Amino acid sequence: QVQLQESGPGLVKPSETLSLTCAVSGYSISSGYYWGWIRQTPGKGLEWIGSIYHSGNTYCNPSLKSRVSISVDTSKNQFSLKLNSVTAADTAVYSCARRGSGGWYFDYWGQGTLVTVSS
């Protein structure tokens, strides 16, 4: 059974960098699939941030692309998100998720982690 688990600070100061990691178990990232990040806020709802393949190929939401970096560590079977220059608008529940086998729907999700941007 594929499982994803997010980890990282729950509180980030404005203008700093949000950093999260998603540990994958039950499946080797090196075997395939795109792995990505989706965030959820009461105001904007669900927002796809970006996704990465084990080769490092990445797709990102253009609205966030200038601030987002997604990387993968196949040796640890995990991938990471960095979002810089955060503001209160970046406060959200951040979830990692796997792209489905046939298309860009998301078939496995982590539980999600709340990140609050506040001084």
Add this chain to the structure above:
Amino acid sequence: DIVMTQSPDSLAVSLGERATINCKSSQSVLSSSNNKDCLGWYQQKPGQPPKLLIYWASTRESGVPDRFSGSGSGTDFTLTISSLQAEDVAVYYCQQYYSTPFTFGQGTKLEIK
């Protein structure tokens, strides 16, 4: 960006009755490469991440009860729960994956009447 608009925002249905949720995309999400609609449906219960129910507009994910069905094509789609069960109380989202950025509807809250 493709805008996904769901209706209604909330819905109350009696146990055993049919629930219908609509989703409209601002442009067609029909893929010319495989002639399938790039539309998924998710169920989210409190404190849990979204769970994939339907993809390609009408293909049920493994393990999803057959009372859940998806229909529609082009820009108009429907999620139907044929006989509402108590455990179906949740927020439901549609998502298009025809083009990036992949976008979601605002959600429809389903409750028991």
